Amino acid sequence: MCTSTPPGADPALSTALPRFPAPIRPHWQATAAAKGFRILARIRDRYHLLLRCRTCRRDFPAKLFVLMRGQPLCPHCLAARRGALAAEAGVAFLGPDPDHAAYGQFRAPCGHILRRQFELIARVARGETGLRCETCHAAREAAEARRFGWQRLGPCPSGRPNYRLYRHRCGHVQRVAQANMLWGQCDCAGCGQSWSARPSFLYLFEIRLPGRGPRPARQYLKLGYSAHPVKRHRHQLGLPPEAGVAVLRVVAMASGHAACACETALHRQLRRAHPDAVVPRAEFADGINVTREIYRPALRPVIEAALDRIAADAGAGLS
Ligand SMILES: [Zn+2]
Ligand SMILES: [Zn+2]
Ligand SMILES: [Zn+2]
Incomplete structure (x- = not known):
């Protein structure tokens, strides 16, 4: 979307569209004013108008019946709102998806282009969920x-x-x-080699507690370490049966000592650098029985980046 056009004019658009030689009815102009627009011209055929938005002062074509019976949507204001929301979600808005009105295209911080529903981007901006490339x-x-x-x-x-x-x-x-x-648990049916798990693991889980009564649904991140693949999440984390758990990351470590030391250091770093992302215990005590920190979903990119560094270091010592 071009944003370099000076406010107050869309000269290219205003002159490029073919005029339809017929008068603009006064009650159309009154309706346009009431809905936040001004009719500049009739264009193409008897069904189309060129409107100027009174909020952003830019022009766009619209159908006459949309103006008279509904509410025209200024595409420039819409793009500005979507751009602002995307920025809050940590991505750059590139434009709407040409095939699906509910989807847009966004550039992630990694540089890849993601196609996502605008509704999802709004939830990411509110910190309710994360975004994955x-x-x-x-x-x-x-x-x-x-x-x-x-x-x-x-x-x-x-x-x-x-x-x-x-x-x-x-x-x-x-x-x-x-x-x-x-978790490295995979027997090879070809050579018969059995899986050889590393002695310990760092893991990052996403825990979802459904809403109940006046309490809304909640979503948290749990970072921890374990000496075994953590398969019985519910039991080990003291979760209620209705809770959902997704394993986001696992980093195999050379020893239980290394895993424990890494986890402790990471919690300390996160607590210090992102105190707002640490969830107060009182908020989740009814649903999760853990002694370590629980974090907000918005911290996920930070934690994943830290785990990437740990995995790179741990990987250097393997095989
Ligand atoms: Zn506008
Ligand atoms: Zn990517
Ligand atoms: Zn094999």
């Missing part, structure tokens, strides 16, 4: 698999969303559940 996510899954001797080939051919296709270092190709690959 599929390209970077696939690259990270590939890096995680490499550390256990597997090459990520792509999605599972059967289309099962939680499975991926991998090639073991022996050459054998098989499907593995992403959740198992995260």
Whole structure:
């Protein structure tokens, strides 16, 4: 969307559209004024008008019946609102998706272009959920698999969303559940090599507590370490049965001591640098039974970046 046009005029648009030689009825102009616009001209055919927005003073074509029966939407004001919302969500608004009005295109901080619903971007801007770049996510899954001797080939051919296709270092190709690959739990059916999990793991979970009565639904991040793949989240975290848990990241560590020391240092850093993102215990005590810090979803990029650095360091010492 061009933003360099000086306010008060869209000369290119105003002159480029073919005029329709007929008068503008006075009651049309009155309706336009009441709805925040001025009719500049009749254009194309007897159904179209060129409107000037009284908020941003820029011009756009509109249908006559939309002006008379509904509320025309100024595309320049709309783009400005969407741009501001995207900035709050940490992405750059590139423009609406040409095929779906509910979707826009956005540039993520990593440089990749994401197609997302505007409604989702609004939720990200409010801090209610995070935004994930599929390209970077696939690259990270590939890096995680490499550390256990597997090459990520792509999605599972059967289309099962939680499975991926991998090639073991022996050459054998098989499907593995992403959740198992995260923890390094994958037996190779080709060479018979059994999984050799690292002794300990750092993990990042997303916990969703559904709303109940006057309490709205809540979403939190849990960062922790474990000596075993954490499969029984509910039991280990003292979660109620209606809670949802998603494993966002797992970093295999060389020892339990290393995992514990890393986790402690990371909590200390996060507490100091992002005190606002630490959720007060009273807010989640009814739903999560943990002693460590719980964080707001907005902190996810910061925590993931820290885990990326830890994974790179830990990976340097592997295989
Ligand atoms: Zn406008
Ligand atoms: Zn990306
Ligand atoms: Zn193998």
